[in-house]
Amino acid sequence: MMTPTELYALAPFIWLSVGVIVLMLQIAFSRSLNGACWVTNLTLLVALYSMVGHDPAGIQVTPLMRIDALGLMFCAVIICGSVVTSLLARDYLKQRPAENEEFFLLLLLATLGACVLVCATHVASLLLGLELLGVALYGLIAYPEKGERSLEAAIKYLVLSGAASATLLFGFALLYAATGTMDFAILADKLDTIQVNSNPIIVLTAAAFILSGLAFKLSVAPFHMWTPDVYEGAPAPITGFLATVSKGAVFVVLLRWFIDGQLYEFRGIILGLSAVAIASMLVGNLLALRQDNIKRILAYSSIAQFGYLLVVLIACGTLTESIPLAREAASYYLLAYIITTLGATGLLTLLSSESARERDHIGDIVGLFWRRPLLSLGFTVAMLSLAGIPLTAGFIGKFYIFKIGADAELWALMSAVIVGSGLGIFYYLRLVFNMTKNPRQVHALPQQTSLEGRSVLLLLTLLILALGVYPQPLMDYLSAIL
Amino acid sequence: MELANLIVIFLFGGLLAWLAEMMMENSARWVSLLTIALCSAYLWRLVGHIPAELFHINPVANQAGTWLMHHQMNWIPRFGVSFELAMDGLSLLLIVLTLFLGVVAVVSSWAEVDHHRGFFQANLLWTLAGVIGVFLALDLFLFFLFWEVMLVPMYLLIAIWGHEGKAHAAMKFFIFTQVSGLLMLLAIIVLVVLSAETLGRYSFSYFDLLQNDLSGGVATMVMLGFFVAFTVKLPGVPFHTWLPDAHTQAPTAGSVLLAGILLKTGAYGLLRFTVPLFPEAALQFAPIAMGLGAAGVVYGAVLAFGQSDFKRLVAYSSVSHMGFVLLGIFAWNHLAIQGAVMQMVAHGLSTAALFMIAGALQQRLHTRDLGAMGGLWHNMPRMGALALFFIVASLGLPGMGNFVAEFLILVGLFQSMPWMAVVAALGLITGAIYSLRLMQEAFQGKPDAHRTLPDFGPLEMTVMIAMVIGLLWLGLYPQPVLDLAQPVINSLTAEVQL
Numbered sequence: 001m002m003t004p005t006e007l008y009a010l011a012p013f014i015w016l017s018v019g020v021i022v023l024m025l026q027i028a029f030s031r032s033l034n035g036a037c038w039v040t041n042l043t044l045l046v047a048l049y050s051m052v053g054h055d056p057a058g059i060q061v062t063p064l065m066r067i068d069a070l071g072l073m074f075c076a077v078i079i080c081g082s083v084v085t086s087l088l089a090r091d092y093l094k095q096r097p098a099e100n101e102e103f104f105l106l107l108l109l110a111t112l113g114a115c116v117l118v119c120a121t122h123v124a125s126l127l128l129g130l131e132l133l134g135v136a137l138y139g140l141i142a143y144p145e146k147g148e149r150s151l152e153a154a155i156k157y158l159v160l161s162g163a164a165s166a167t168l169l170f171g172f173a174l175l176y177a178a179t180g181t182m183d184f185a186i187l188a189d190k191l192d193t194i195q196v197n198s199n200p201i202i203v204l205t206a207a208a209f210i211l212s213g214l215a216f217k218l219s220v221a222p223f224h225m226w227t228p229d230v231y232e233g234a235p236a237p238i239t240g241f242l243a244t245v246s247k248g249a250v251f252v253v254l255l256r257w258f259i260d261g262q263l264y265e266f267r268g269i270i271l272g273l274s275a276v277a278i279a280s281m282l283v284g285n286l287l288a289l290r291q292d293n294i295k296r297i298l299a300y301s302s303i304a305q306f307g308y309l310l311v312v313l314i315a316c317g318t319l320t321e322s323i324p325l326a327r328e329a330a331s332y333y334l335l336a337y338i339i340t341t342l343g344a345t346g347l348l349t350l351l352s353s354e355s356a357r358e359r360d361h362i363g364d365i366v367g368l369f370w371r372r373p374l375l376s377l378g379f380t381v382a383m384l385s386l387a388g389i390p391l392t393a394g395f396i397g398k399f400y401i402f403k404i405g406a407d408a409e410l411w412a413l414m415s416a417v418i419v420g421s422g423l424g425i426f427y428y429l430r431l432v433f434n435m436t437k438n439p440r441q442v443h444a445l446p447q448q449t450s451l452e453g454r455s456v457l458l459l460l461t462l463l464i465l466a467l468g469v470y471p472q473p474l475m476d477y478l479s480a481i482l
Numbered sequence: 483m484e485l486a487n488l489i490v491i492f493l494f495g496g497l498l499a500w501l502a503e504m505m506m507e508n509s510a511r512w513v514s515l516l517t518i519a520l521c522s523a524y525l526w527r528l529v530g531h532i533p534a535e536l537f538h539i540n541p542v543a544n545q546a547g548t549w550l551m552h553h554q555m556n557w558i559p560r561f562g563v564s565f566e567l568a569m570d571g572l573s574l575l576l577i578v579l580t581l582f583l584g585v586v587a588v589v590s591s592w593a594e595v596d597h598h599r600g601f602f603q604a605n606l607l608w609t610l611a612g613v614i615g616v617f618l619a620l621d622l623f624l625f626f627l628f629w630e631v632m633l634v635p636m637y638l639l640i641a642i643w644g645h646e647g648k649a650h651a652a653m654k655f656f657i658f659t660q661v662s663g664l665l666m667l668l669a670i671i672v673l674v675v676l677s678a679e680t681l682g683r684y685s686f687s688y689f690d691l692l693q694n695d696l697s698g699g700v701a702t703m704v705m706l707g708f709f710v711a712f713t714v715k716l717p718g719v720p721f722h723t724w725l726p727d728a729h730t731q732a733p734t735a736g737s738v739l740l741a742g743i744l745l746k747t748g749a750y751g752l753l754r755f756t757v758p759l760f761p762e763a764a765l766q767f768a769p770i771a772m773g774l775g776a777a778g779v780v781y782g783a784v785l786a787f788g789q790s791d792f793k794r795l796v797a798y799s800s801v802s803h804m805g806f807v808l809l810g811i812f813a814w815n816h817l818a819i820q821g822a823v824m825q826m827v828a829h830g831l832s833t834a835a836l837f838m839i840a841g842a843l844q845q846r847l848h849t850r851d852l853g854a855m856g857g858l859w860h861n862m863p864r865m866g867a868l869a870l871f872f873i874v875a876s877l878g879l880p881g882m883g884n885f886v887a888e889f890l891i892l893v894g895l896f897q898s899m900p901w902m903a904v905v906a907a908l909g910l911i912t913g914a915i916y917s918l919r920l921m922q923e924a925f926q927g928k929p930d931a932h933r934t935l936p937d938f939g940p941l942e943m944t945v946m947i948a949m950v951i952g953l954l955w956l957g958l959y960p961q962p963v964l965d966l967a968q969p970v971i972n973s974l975t976a977e978v979q980l
Contacts, residue, residue, distance in 0.1 A: 370598065387660075389634060390627040399667075403561070406671045414668055422661035429637065429656060433649055436642045438597070475560040 019043025069481035110136035153233025164216035171209025231299035240345030270317035280307025281420035329400035336393035367439030393467035492611035503600025562684035651731035669707025705760035715748030729797035734841025778805030783912035818894025828883030857929025883956025
């Protein structure tokens with residue numbers, strides 16, 4: 001029996017679901033892009049508002065979900081990410097007239113899936129959230145563009161993601177066979193006895209399957225092959241959504257499973273994760289060097305970024321005391337990454353909203369600095385943040401990685417971070433350099449995009465700087481709630 | 483808060499310069515000059531308020547009152563990071579140099595920069611802000627922040643207004659400094675984590691970290707993290723390869739800033755952080771560091787001799803001259819450190835002037851190739867005479883600041899490592915060879931009769947004469963500069979004995 005408190009805790013999810021139904025009915029009665037966009041944003045804002053006043057200590061609602069501070073914070077971040085995406089997508093879709101209203105329906109469903117994911121404490125809710133998110137994304141990737149590239153991307157994502165989900169499912173089945181539980185917290189106790197009593201080989205196999213499945217969703221090497229193609233093929237706003245909301249939610253649930261289930265106790269898992277992390281940093285950064293498509297560059301860059309982030313999980317294995325810091329570091333890093341990537345892909349969306357073509361080639365931004373100083377400055381800040389230059393949020397994230405790496409004495413990983421960052425500078429700065437180049441022929445001034453889109457980008461830029469210049473409030477907040 | 487204002491003035495000045503150019507053509511450079519003037523006046527006022535006796539007290543590391551100025555406020559207490567700025571004689575000296583060379587840079591960009599002038603001046607001023615921050619920051623987190631942030635405007639200066647190979651040069655410059663900077667960041671964090679064990683809390687403050695003497699293998703590794711970052715910037719062999727490219731491709735103002743002050747941040751870091759924080763490790767490492775310094779002196783000179791590009795030649799001569807600084811710092815006695823400080827100032831002036839001449843030549847001839855020059859004295863007698871002055875200054879003719887500096891370094895070095903001094907002294911001879919070759923190929927020889935070139939104008943002459951006076955003053959009456967740095971050196975050598 002569900003108590004009113006528990007029901008109240010579920011309010012954001014309920015509101016999102018209500019919004020989905022309202023939007024579906026609205027589309028059935030009258031199609032309007034603006035209408036769909038506003039219903040979506042209203043739903044998101046109501047859901048956001050319904051999170052105010054929840055107990056930060058957390059409450060377990062059914063065995064499936066735990067509505068705690070970590071979950072609520074990332075639900076809020078996901079919802080804000082969806083607001084940004086929907087605002088930017090409206091201009092983008094206007095350039096591509098078709099039956100575009102269902103785009104927002106899928107967006108709301110994906111948001112709901114991501115929110116379920118970050119609150120999941122049970123295998124069932126994890127899979128539910130993951131599939132809700134994934135299935136909505138298949139549609140979104142192929143949605144507005146009828147081109148070959150986006151169809152290819154969607155099919156690629158569908159097939160590979162399906163395979164990854166199957167792997168994940170098999171891993172959880174094995175784990176269930178070994179421990180008899182699907183709840184993360186109970187898993188920890190069961191694993192403890194297994195580690196003492198018997199050979200943990202079945203647990204290691206299960207963990208390998210599960211981690212491969214999640215690694216696919218996070219696109220860390222060697223499960224990264226799909227990323228550049230899907231990023232490139234997807235419409236620009238969805239590239240941003242995929243890179244931030246989808247990956248962020250998956251990492252949060254990985255963090256929960258990994259730490260609540262105390263999987264860091266297993267030496268083999270830590271070793272495997274270390275190899276994956278180092279491979280991601282090197283592969284991601286090396287392959288980005290020769291790309292000419294900005295979306296592909298961002299795709300490879302995200303592979304590397306998640307490589308850095310895995311250090312946080314690995315540190316838990318070598319130094320158990322660093323777990324609170326690990327949660328804090330992961331949250332800060334993810335927040336910085338999400339804001340920065342939304343800003344970077346936001347610029348691409350804005351540019352692509354000015355033409356019927358995706359403007360994501362490096363040649364499309366040549367000379368942008370002199371035509372659109374403010375937008376370009378925002379993009380420059382985002383690039384510097386991804387590169388980890390001080391005064392940006394990305395630097396504080398990197399600082400956390402170094403701090404936790406130094407605490408846990410992970411010297412090999414730290415060297416890889418340094419080498420990776422050095423490589424990264426090259427392609428981030430290459431984009432900045434191209435923006436500052438003098439264009440050979442001056443293009444006709446492109447039409448202005450809507451005020452919302454530009455102010456959203458400006459806001460994101462200011463956030464990147466604010467989190468980099470004055471990080472103390474967020475640090476205090478994170479260390480207090482986690 | 484007064485010290486922070488020095489930086490804030492430049493940040494706002496840069497923004498203002500950018501906006502001003504949008505409103506009115508050619509106004510940005512005046513805004514730049516005014517900003518530097520304002521900052522200088524402000525510094526003058528600040529220094530005027532400091533009690534005179536403080537200039538003779540040795541600044542003790544953990545007694546803020548013994549420093550000329552000190553300011554601290556909380557910034558990120560979660561990790562013990564504070565906004566801590568402090569000034570002693572050494573930082574004051576380098577800030578004065580920075581302000582002076584800032585004017586030189588603005589003047590040398592006066593006619594050269596012909597597009598996006600506002601953003602150019604903004605980047606120039608922001609670079610100055612970063613450099614002043616580096617010279618003032620005593621919290622290692624804050625120091626690292628300025629250290630990295632000053633790269634971005636400098637990168638843009640090279641990448642946007644540079645010459646033919648600018649993309650490559652700017653990228654190389656950024657990657658070298660950034661990667662070595664990350665090594666330093668890791669070293670800083672390890673240092674903080676280790677000292678937290680004895681201190682009981684995290685602190686990035688220089689004063690707190692000084693009290694914790696690390697030793698053993700960890701100390702060496704951490705010290706190397708700092709050493710590499712600073713030696714890349716200095717630059718010391720074998721980390722110097724970014725320098726010739728960056729200097730050659732940068733616009734004149736960029737070269738002036740790079741050679742004049744950015745290289746000095748490396749020397750400053752070695753003097754302020756590397757040796758005092760890790761005395762034991764630095765002692766063991768000193769022979770290697772000095773070896774690198776001596777190698778730099780000779781290798782830089784040999785390479786300089788082989789160049790046919792005016793700017794490249796001056797760039798390699800910087801490698802040679804900064805080798806002396808590395809030698810002076812790691813010899814670690816009064817005379818040698820005095821010499822190193824002197825070299826920082828004198829080299830800043832003489833090289834900035836040479837780069838300005840190189841820039842003026844490129845603007846008039848559209849080439850930096852020495853083969854295409856010759857007999858220029860005939861065309862531009864004023865520039866020729868000034869070039870001769872700065873070239874003999876940089877080769878170390880007595881009477882100019884560079885001589886005093888190199889002499890002090892050699893005398894100090896001879897006390898600790900005679901053989902190093904012998905090798906380094908070779909640099910004086912080779913210095914004369916490449917410098918005179920530069921003079922002969924560019925300004926002497928048969929003049930091209932068909933060439934009419936405008937000589938230096940009044941504005942350029944003013945800054946040039948100012949630099950001439952500066953170098954002569956340093957050479958003939960160096961005592962005020964030595965007195966200003968003396969208390970700092972006293973306390974450094976008293977704390978750390980190598």
